[in-house]
Amino acid sequence: MVSFVEQDPEVCAPRALLSTRAIRWSIGQLRREGATIQGLARQLGTTWNTLWTQVRPVLATAADDPVRFENVQVLGVDEHIWHHRDPRRRGPKELTGMVDLTRGPHPTARLLDLVPGRSGKAYRDWLDERGEGFRKRVEIATLDPFQGYKNAIDDQLEDATCVLDAFHIVKLAGAAVDDVRRRIQQETLGHRGRKGDPLYGIRHVLRAGRERLTSRQQTRLEAAFTAHPDHIAVEVAYRCAQDLRDVFHQPTPARGRQLAEKLIASLTTCPIPEIARLGKTLRRWKTAFLAYFDTDGASNGGTEAINGIIELGRRIVRGFRNFEHYRLRMLLITGGLDASPHTQL
Template sequence: MVNDTTLLLGLDGVAVTKVVAAGDGAQDGPVVHLSTADERARCCPQCGVAAVRMKEWVTTRPRDLPMGGRHCRLRWRKRRWWCDQQRCPRRTFTEQVPQIPARSRLTRRLRQATGAAVGDGGRTVIQSARDHQVSWPIVCAAFTEHARQVLPVQPEPVSVLGIDEIRRGRPHWVLDEATGTWSTAVDRWHTGFVDLSGDQGLLGQVEGRTIAAVTGWLNQRSQAWRGQVAFVAIDMCTIFKSAVRTALPRARLVIDHFHVVQLANQALTEVRRRVTVQIRGRRGRKGNREWELRNRLTRSAARMHACQLDPMVDDLHALGRIGTPILAAWNAKEDLLDLARTHPDRTVIADRLFRFYDRCAASGLPELERLATTIDTWWPEILTFIQTGITNAGSEGTNRVIKTVARDAYGFRNPENQRLRTRCATTRKGRGCLNPA
């Protein structure tokens, strides 16, 4: 017969015998006295035979989850038994139930909650420790156990893979005494693999951004997994390009509009700075119109109001020798923006691309010639973006989560722990931890 208090406590294997209210002004909750309610508790942990001869009574004080916001003090009065089996090396043992293992000072559900608060709740280890009134190492161990349970050992198949780099910590070099050369012991760059088609988040991370590092991770996946990857979104990085060509020869590479626009804006800014220095003999400053327009120049004309756009173009015309090259670079950037819009007709793409190349060639500006060369080099990948609209934004978003987690934790010493934490944080959505109550 289960009493109401036992039902309320909901701790399997034990029954509440009595509850003693805490005194006035006491910080802790009431004292809850427990007795064993599971017949299997008296089975010897080594031979499994139920014991019949009791040795003594013992009381343990396992900590548990708060009840109604108060930390109840559990007192489990249980028996120590003799194991009378001839062949069993165990002489005595105390009772244990799955929720309260022998010698454990915490209930299993408390331990599990401390780890889940970090892995699923986005709490830091120290805050979870404060909330549950346990120590930092306990939460860390509980989190690791939780993460190993919720994270799949091998990632599920993905059709669109994102590869991006992220900086972590400081680089370390070691001196090779024999040759007198320095080699990298700890690389500051890490490469992340992100599921862009599903919600698996960060699939894995490796140290370094070399071809060997990227192909190494990809080759650890099964042949079937690699065969499923249809598209790989990257930034304009030749290392990733060669690595994907080697390890995933059938996947199509994608460069998204973000990286194209970023490159165009860089070229525009370089033109503006160079022309200013050449003609004014110094850097731009307040009072120089082209310097005052620097932020407006890198904005998309489609997102600007006519009352901002028209005066800007007029001002650039009025600036003469300074304004003309800046305007040419700005037009080239706008051409590229037009080009990077998704799903247009093939002839439209060809027209826009021709107009962009034509403008770059006609300008005679070295920055624009370099920009055109880069676009030409990466054109097949950019075209794939225009046709499919696949972006690497998910990877960039994952990088933001990695940074946020690292900042909340005040940094990580151990890259293994950091990866577990980051993978838990980026897979929270897929695991249903971000759904509103």
């Protein structure tokens, strides 16, 4: 009777607690099926700690793989909140996320990294760590209207075109209309909006594009605008916001750019203070705003989509305590590790 032991690292690594196949299956379930570590551990007949101690090194190795950062030509940046506990115990609530928005190599946007803090320094330090080769390859950098990120782009990505996100431009205009409506509401009625107040009744209609309004909604708008002489300010603000929205729906980029330049020049002279403030903001961001029409409509939309996936992932597991665990899990579910062979995806 002869017995022997054979060690095959492709089947199970030395001193590993799970087989390579089990680890690969678990990573795939986390990546594509919205699974949790606890749920997978239950299916494998093991514990949370056992499964995570086997999965985490694979994800960490993939996260450190420089292959992930190759061929990034369009780079997006945005912030999000990863916990709601005391920052003194768990660190900063805000994280800065970098997203690859390059069209072609990957079918969708993919998260590149998460770093603590929402500041220009956090973004600048991350860009500096990537090296000159990475920074030279970035041709377009998209962002929300946050000056800290803009300063980091100007400092580290001198050759890249900075593009202000179109959605947030329209959002600024909508916020200006809301501010005008609330101010006029207080000045005319002396209280916040209530059911039956003309301006309060159209608060949602004011956010819709005018080309989408039904005849009934148009009638409601007209009735509210004419209910009081001071409501003319709300009507003017609404039309200015719609004109700003229209620049992104022109048949050609040249026509859109022309209308945008005209608005930037005229809004600052508006007697309505909220609209004049909007005009000053657009004038300050003029170069990044107009770059939208020179970059085939580059935007931060893919970055916002990645934020949505991150929010979903955090809700599924009902929160994280450890930032590094959070970073690895979010990189996995948002495709940030797909370019690395270590995850076997």
